[in-house]
Structure formats: C-alpha cells, structure tokens
Amino acid sequence: MSEHVPRWTLAEDAEGHWHAAELTPRPPGPHTPAQAVRTTRAPDPAEAIRTARAPASTRWIWRSTAAVYPRLLSAGIRIDRCYDIEAAEALLLAHEGRPAEPRSAAAAWARLTNTPVPPDPPARSAAPGAQDSLFDPRPAPLPLDALIAVYEDQARRHEATAHPDRMRLLTAAESAAFLIAAEMHHAGLPWRADVHRALLTELLGERYAGGGEPRRLAELADEVSAAFGRRVRPDLPADVLKAFAAAGIRLTSTRRWEIQGLDHPAVAPLLAYKKLYRIYTAHGWSWLQDWVREGRFRPEFVPGGTLTGRWVTNGGGALQIPKVIRRAVVADPGWRLVVADADQMEPRVLAAISRDPAFMEVAGRPEDLYTSISRHGFSGDREQAKLAVLGAVYGQTSGDGLKNLAALRRRFPRAVAYVDDAARAGEEGRLVRTWLGRTCPPPARAADADGEAGIPQDPPDHSDRPDRPDRDDAWTPSYASTNSRARGRFTRNFVVQGSAADWALLLLAALRQAIAGAGMRAELVFFQHDEVIVHCPAEEAEAVAEAIGAAADRAARIAFGDTPVRFPFTTAVVECYADAK
Structure with a gap:
C-alpha cells in the first residue's frame, strides 16, 4: 500500500457502537506497528466516518467490505480506498498453503492469540426476493484493537511472501474489487421490465x-x-x-x-x-418479478468467487444473460451504455507474464493477435494460430493440437515453457501462483470446477439445471480430479486465467478512479471476466471510452512493469446492451 495514504480503521464493538481510528503513518524501513492516534465513536458506521472527517483519499481498514460498505452507500457515503481484512486473509491463507482454514477476521484473531478458531459462518442466501439483504449484514464484531492487530499481522505475512510488492498489490486490487462490487449492486443494471x-x-x-x-x-x-x-x-x-x-x-x-x-x-x-x-x-x-425493481437489476457480485479469481454472482443469473434478453438492458433516457470487451486478454497476459520477447513483440502490435501470430509458423492461418495458443493454455496435446503446439513452441519458447512449468507443478501437487500471487491450492483441497480438462467443444449448457447457482462460466479445466495430468492441465490454465483476472481487477480500480477523478456521473454497472459496462450520460460516453483504454494501459504498467504488450478493447456506445455485439 502507498505510504502517503492516510489510514483509518473502522470496527464495531460488542455493544453495537462503531469506532473509527486514525493510524500513525507507516515509516520507511523495518516494519513498525501502527498505533491509533485519534478515535471517534458513533452508533453506526456512516456516522463514525462522518465524525472522523478523514481525508477523501483515506484507505479505510475494516473487517469486510461486503458487511460494511453497502450500509455506507445507502447513507450516501462513497469510499475512495479500503483494505478488506477478510479478503486479505483468504489470499494469504491460500498463499501459505492453508486455503481450507477459516478466513474470517475473528478466525484470524483467534489464530493470532492461540485461542479456538471459530468456523466461518454459512454463506448467506441470495434467493430471489432476498437480494436486499446485502444492505443489512450482521457480522460478528471484532474490537478495534483486535482489528489493528490482525491488520499488522497481515502486513508481516505480506512481507514474508516471495514477492511482497506483488502480493500487496493483489490484496489492494481485491479490496478495490469488493468496493466496486458493492457499488455495482447499489447502482444496478438498467432494465426495462416492459x-x-x-x-x-x-x-x-x-x-x-x-x-x-x-x-x-x-x-x-x-x-x-x-x-x-x-x-x-x-x-x-x-x-x-x-x-x-x-x-x-x-x-x-x-x-x-x-x-x-x-x-x-x-x-x-x-x-x-x-x-x-x-x-x-x-x-x-x-x-x-423477483429481481427487477424500479428499473434496475441488482445482482450480488462476488469478487474472487472461483479459484482463478474470476467473479461470480450470488443469484440472479447475471453472468448468463442470453443475448436475446439483453434487449431489455436499456440505458436511461439521455444516457448510454459503454460496453467494452478486452481483445484476446488471456494470450496477451501470457505474453506479459512469460516475458517471451517474440511473443511480447507480437502482442504489442496494433492488430488482431491471432492474425499476427499466424504469420509466424502458421502460414497465415489465423484459426490454426488461435488453436495453438488455446492448446498451450488449456493443454490440448493430441492430434493437430500437438502439431500446433510444437509450432508455437518453436516460435515462442519462453511462453510455452511458462505454462509447461505450471502444468508440471500441478502434476506434482505443488502450489501454483498467478503473477501477483493468487495461489491455487493443493489438489486434495480443490473443488472448484465441474468438467474435465481440455478445450471443450461447446459452451456450458445449463438447461438441464435451471436452478444452478451462478458459477464461473468460462471453459475452465478441472482441478478437483484425482488424475495428476488433469490437475496439470488446470494449473497450466490457472497461471494465465488467474493472472488475467488479477489484471482485470487493476483495470476496474483504475477505471473507477478515473471516473471519480473526472467528476463524471458515470457508473460501473456490470463486469464479467473480460467485459465491463459503464452507464453514463450521453455527453460523457466518449470520455468513458477513452478512460477504459487508459485504465487498461495503466493496469498493465502496474501489474507487469515495462512491457510492450498492449491490452486493446473493442468498445461500443449503445442505448441497448444487445446492440453492442
């Protein structure tokens, strides 16, 4: 986290009162524990923040964004930055090879004090008609001093990782994601019931x-x-x-x-x-009838809901809206929907994380990536080049896939070696991490995906299971299989898809910051893997489209440093979502 950003903690006591406390600045050099230097007390979190009069740029440290921020939004308070203790705990436990342990703030405090660790509370239901419960959470309180102690312990654990700067960046990005998820729920996706x-x-x-x-x-x-x-x-x-x-x-x-x-x-x-x-x-x-209220569809977005870090939604089918039904997603009068899709996001991420010079050069050209690759060992055949890249990422090693992969390996050896190494680590049962440090757990503890590994021949068909909860609808190989080669195919994909998901968080955070910094009325209203939708006044649409491109460039610099890899978007400004594709 940035040292110059003011830090305040927000916690609830056992009597239901809320305490905000300013923390001492973190000095450079060896870690020095933070101390509370100024505190306020109020009957609710919104009043505690108003009373604190902290600077707008403050990073608020709290137990759980999902438990606190919706209440602030309903009171008209928007937060610039936060540090989510429970999101950080989940990331750190996975990084330490302990993903199955309880991740609540109370559990973190219990581990820190060598007391019995409470289990995580059961997942809250988001059945139709109950989506507004997001605004009325009842978390177990954690005293202010305990919250600060857990935060300080997590800071030490971040320092102990292989790449502390990257891990801190991942935690900051995941924390920002929970802010964005709550704001998207609050704003809602415009929906014409008629x-x-x-x-x-x-x-x-x-x-x-x-x-x-x-x-x-x-x-x-x-x-x-x-x-x-x-x-x-x-x-x-x-x-x-x-x-x-x-x-x-x-x-x-x-x-x-x-x-x-x-x-x-x-x-x-x-x-x-x-x-x-x-x-x-x-x-x-x-x-x-159940999900649309006052012209808005408000699903509950859950950042990091899958092993790879991709989002899911808790009810409402938001990530599986059929194209024909998208005709009901219509901007308000005088407003527009800016719909942006990242072009070949995962192959570009592979180029950036593998540091393959030839692949980075190709991924930096202002043209379709597969077309550019096809000129290098594929005789200009774009489809063969695409299959080769997907085969490398998903592990297709038979038939034409093996021939295409060999051609790709000759042209881009470091890129293919990168995913080969990840596959080998998965086969051997070792921990595998994304570029920023999100960790795929040991195979015995993973149960995230449904199908076998490989490149599926068709998108998922849930027509036989209409009550299936929203899941990551990407074509993700299985890691839960007892077959070591299947696990290897999953980790081969994990390092790419997970790193892409981490990059997307930085993109969203940069876009949110750009919109707020420009004083726009625009609102982020939808996000799905490589697609983002912003609802804005018509006169802001062009500036929003430019902000998305700038946010993509900034996210690449922050995540991958000095890289020639470009992350272009196909952007459409429309009144109806269905017209964007």
Missing part, C-alpha cells in the same frame, strides 16, 4: 390462465412426443434419455453438442425447447 415482458411473449407465447408452461413450450413438447411416438417430457433428462434409448440411440447426457448431430425427428424440436426452456426458467416472468 421490454422484457414483450420479449417473453414473443419468444414463449402467452401464458395459460391455469398455469403450466407457456404456449410455445407446450407446442414444442407435443412435437417432441410426436417424434418419439410416446409421451415424453423434454424438461426431464432421464425421460429424454429413455426415449432415445427406446429408439436405439444411447446417450450419456442431453447436452446440445451430444444430440445435435443425431438423425432423429425429435432433435430439432428438442433443441428449440431446451433453448426456450432455459430462458423461461432462468429469465422468465418469475425472474423478472
């Missing part, structure tokens, strides 16, 4: 007065049954598998890529049903 209802009627048909599936789904279900010559419920995978088996076709699942090539009259209506059923169950009339 447009959404019209879309549902257009796609699904009218709803029957007596309940049941809407007209179009019922018609498709009848077509499926007619094709099989018996009554089949297409929403029940077991029923569909049994029907295909009776027709002499044995399948292992009803996923789209397994049935779309079959020669059977039920395939077409079944695929159409599955697509519409997913919309009906995940973003239908019930979803609209």
